[in-house]
Amino acid sequence: MNTMDQTDRTFMKMHGLGNDFVVLDGRARKLAMTPALATALADRHRGVGFDQLAVIVPGAEVDAELIFYNADGSISAACGNATRCIARHLMDETGKTRLRLKAGARVLEARDAGQGLTSVNMGPPETHWQGVPLARAMETLELPIEGGPTATGMGNPHCTFFVADAEAVDLESRGPEIENHPLFPERTNVQFVSVTGENILRMRVWERGTGVTLASGSSSCATAVAAHRRGLTGPEVTIHLDGGEIRIRVTDEGVWMTGPTAHVFTGTLTDAFLESLT
Structure with missing residues (x-):
């Protein structure tokens, strides 16, 4: 069902280095997000447009939990630039300079890096074939694909x-x-x-x-x-x-990434747009 209550319609448009996101805050309200709605929002001509969509929800023993959707409506367990954008938003909101955010199976540490920059520890890399994952056992340093990636x-x-x-x-x-x-x-x-x-x-x-x-x-x-x-x-x-x-x-302890973020605008989805999806 591609409908949202009146209180559910506000979204934030953010980007990190041009990698852009629609962010919905579900900490105080339940959001009826579906792959179909995510895909409609991703359309840069008929929707809002994004590389990924992020939903912020309450999390146990963390500052927040993040759920990510790709532009095709599929779920992604990680999105580093969106995590940094949301971390900056939550730091500005709470006054904190350190946060713990859950994304997929990982709990990520975020820090204010100064000079408007935000750092996130994306956790340890998986270099074993099962952790990537790959379809069968092999060495991951150089795959049997042309170019040896x-x-x-x-x-x-x-x-x-x-x-x-x-x-x-x-x-x-x-x-x-x-x-x-x-x-x-x-x-x-x-x-x-x-x-x-x-x-x-x-x-x-x-x-x-x-x-x-x-x-x-x-x-x-x-x-x-x-x-x-x-x-x-x-x-x-x-x-x-x-x-x-x-x-x-x-x-x-993991892989730290540091860079700028931007909160471009806050908007509200209209009745006409949501009704067009039903």
């Missing part, structure tokens, strides 16, 4: 290709091909990455269930982990994406 789990699956020139890759063609590769039973996010300097990477992203995006937090974390595992960088990197710059630090 690295597989990483960051609460969601990632496939990272290291190439001479990320700009030259036909992302619209290669992205969906790899997203739906049979080695990835849950599909995968796809990154094409070039090393452009000491601990500096250029990355372009195809997100599972969404397509080309200007940035991706979890993809940035997976790329930093893959580059460090392959000896291409140290544990701290700066990644240049189509939407801007993000800093990633791989530690024993």
Whole structure:
């Protein structure tokens, strides 16, 4: 049923480095979110438009729990830039400088990094084939796919290709091909990455269930982990994406990502829009 009560219709539009989100606050109200409604909201011509949709709900022993939807209505267990955006919103709301947020099976720590930046620890990476997950047992450092990409789990699956020139890759063609590769039973996010300097990477992203995006937090974390595992960088990197710059630090306690966020506007869905979905 694609209907929402009058009190359910307010949403926030946010982005992190151009990776944009619709955010609904369900802490004080029950939201009737469905894959069909998420897909309708994702439409950039007839809806609001987003790369991912996030619903904030109450959580036990955490400041909040986050539920993510991709633009095709599928669920995603992780969305790093949306987590940073929501963390900043909750910090501004509560005055706290540290938060604990639950996303999927992970509890993530968020911090105010100063100068308007927000940091989130996305948790430890999964580098075993079952944790990514992959369809069968294999080494994840170099998959048996042309180009020898690295597989990483960051609460969601990632496939990272290291190439001479990320700009030259036909992302619209290669992205969906790899997203739906049979080695990835849950599909995968796809990154094409070039090393452009000491601990500096250029990355372009195809997100599972969404397509080309200007940035991706979890993809940035997976790329930093893959580059460090392959000896291409140290544990701290700066990644240049189509939407801007993000800093990633791989530690024993998890992968920290730090970057800017933006709350663009707050809006209200109309009766006519909701009724058009029934």
